[in-house]
Amino acid sequence: MFVIDNVSAVISVYGGALPIAFLMAITFAIFGIFVVLKRMVFIGVTLSEVAACGVAFALIHELPPFMGAALFCLVVVAILAYPYELSKLPRDTVLGTIFIFASGMAILLVAGSGFGLEKVKAILYGNLLFASTGDVATICAVMIPALLALLIFFRPILYSFLDRESALSLGINVWRYELLFFIFLGLTVAAASRIAGVMLVFCYLVVPSATALLLSRNMVPGILLACFFALFTTMLGVMTSYQADLPPNQLIAVISCCFFVFAMIHNHIRNRWSQARAAIVSVTLSLLLVWGLSTLTVTGETASPALPLASQPALSEISEPAASSSAQVLLTEENCELPHDWPTIVADVEKIATQSPAEAAEKAREALKLNPPLFFAEHLNEIIAQHAE
Missing domain, CATH: 1.10.3470.10 (ABC transporter involved in vitamin B12 uptake, BtuC)
Structure with a gap:
């Protein structure tokens, strides 16, 4: 409901x-x-x-x-x-x-x-x-x-x-x-x-x-x-x-x-x-x-983590030296049970793409492992298609 x-x-x-x-x-x-x-x-x-x-x-x-x-x-x-x-x-x-x-x-x-x-x-x-x-x-x-x-x-x-x-x-x-x-x-x-x-x-x-x-x-x-x-x-x-x-x-x-x-x-x-x-x-x-x-819900393996919560820091809020490593933590499979702020994740991957396209494609692949909602999965796939080596 x-x-x-x-x-x-x-x-x-x-x-x-x-x-x-x-x-x-x-x-x-x-x-x-x-x-x-x-x-x-x-x-x-x-x-x-x-x-x-x-x-x-x-x-x-x-x-x-x-x-x-x-x-x-x-x-x-x-x-x-x-x-x-x-x-x-x-x-x-x-x-x-x-x-x-x-x-x-x-x-x-x-x-x-x-x-x-x-x-x-x-x-x-x-x-x-x-x-x-x-x-x-x-x-x-x-x-x-x-x-x-x-x-x-x-x-x-x-x-x-x-x-x-x-x-x-x-x-x-x-x-x-x-x-x-x-x-x-x-x-x-x-x-x-x-x-x-x-x-x-x-x-x-x-x-x-x-x-x-x-x-x-x-x-x-x-x-x-x-x-x-x-x-x-x-x-x-x-x-x-x-x-x-x-x-x-x-x-x-x-x-x-x-x-x-x-x-x-x-x-x-x-x-x-x-x-x-x-x-x-x-x-x-x-x-x-x-x-x-x-009554329509996503069930089984296709279920996506609950969307927007402020429980995770945005990449833009992390100091620049630690941004890359923090992004890696944010997108690892160990955190799959946690809710994800997908709008921020996609936005930060796009920012990375302006400086390092190959790294952005890799981050997008990591994000896709977490079963994002359909809207964000499409956008991440587009980033991979554009910037993958």
Whole structure:
């Protein structure tokens, strides 16, 4: 079961990544309401794939990942801002073409880059656990202004999306507000793509919003419900990820889809029988899901030592002459029964890699003997792949 100790441990492990995950969930849930109402669901996965392509391009050319993702997304936004309602070519056709191109180009870029498998997976799928300070700053700097802009221009954007002809008759510059919306959407996707990945960004944009719109017929309650589902599934996914040693991004996506199915069942029962009966069924299904997730644990030989505790010193806190020998003590098999501060261990191995790649690869191998959680094992394997002799 989920316990208080696990909650505090998750907060310690994720650090600044947890509030950033919540900010992404809220931002994409609100933007997703407009995307679903506009019937442009495919734009989410297209922009996500374009952003991944931009991240790969930036890393190959040693540029900031956000710069590459933002540049690629803004180019696509400029293409999508064209009023396709006035042309014979549907916008979905353009979206599909861009998606196919970006998907293929992302693979081609990483295939010729020399990146290791874990680096490729990080580009395409992301991982909330490895959000850096720079990622946190970038996401805050982009998403908070985007939310404020959406709040300021809420009514004209809503009118433009719901009924284009009526908005034009009211004197609203529909093209301007649609372009503004797509620009902020592209920037938010670009900011989140590095740590959220294609799947989670697409999930946040579509699933919580669609779930909320199934349960609510009004705009404001729908937005609030979308934010609630996005936040709840994020916390549930992160907790289960920690407890069962599973990838958080994929877990959040799967849990979100489960709640969408429950909402469809609720909607069907409500229309056929009654609201009360529908509520009972949907709440029961939700509680069963939470209970099932809470029982997932890592057992047997794959069990990982309990995560974050302050019982061990960080390598950075040890005097420099003794750092190497202390690191050896920290990563020996005799200490397997002790809890390990894996975020600090991985960070210190990365620091060693800047001065002595061969030593870093050896330290990473020693750390892998202690069965680290999946997130950290992937990162250690990447260090070995990059720096092993």
